[in-house]
Amino acid sequence: LAKTTQPISMDSYEGQEVNITCSHNNIATNDYITWYQQFPSQGPRFIIQGYKTKVTNEVASLFIPADRKSSTLSLPRVSLSDTAVYYCLVGGGYNKLIFGAGTRLAVHP
């Protein structure tokens, strides 16, 4: 099972771009990289998923280098409502999400 490493916490200000990097050195060939967001006392929310290169949706971008040993979640122009814990997930098969400690992002006015 791939293990992920991400910063414990990050601080940013409204309107800035935030990049959260996740390291997953032991990623398997068939593993996807998925990011979830969680607000206090709420269930995690799927943000974005990718396998390689770059993926973009309406809320974020995910950058994955060719070796796939890391990935970067990019949140453009964050607001106060983006304050949350962000989890990078790799592996686990179809049935299980393996959550690490996540990155606690604090967005300040």
Added chain:
Amino acid sequence: EAQVTQNPRYLITVTGKKLTVTCSQNMNHEYMSWYRQDPGLGLRQIYYSMNVEVTDKGDVPEGYKVSRKEKRNFPLILESPSPNQTSLYFCASSLRGTQDGYTFGSGTRLTVV
């Protein structure tokens, strides 16, 4: 609206009194799971189901039971709750599993005294 619905949202019970936390999804998803979240331990999987009548243990199944008699419902049963099962519980569902992303319910905060 596509969603996973858990009930109740909050529950305080006494040790040994059987309880059921219900989970229902309206997206015709095959995969369903239960997780518990504890400070310092993160989110851990309790049980999962890949389809009707197909269930299996996750990482922390002790003290829990589940059933999947219909595709939409996946109740979590605590036959004899103990204080160490005080936690925040989440039900989640997905069409094709981790490759699709999971949709989580709003959570059930359980306190066992």
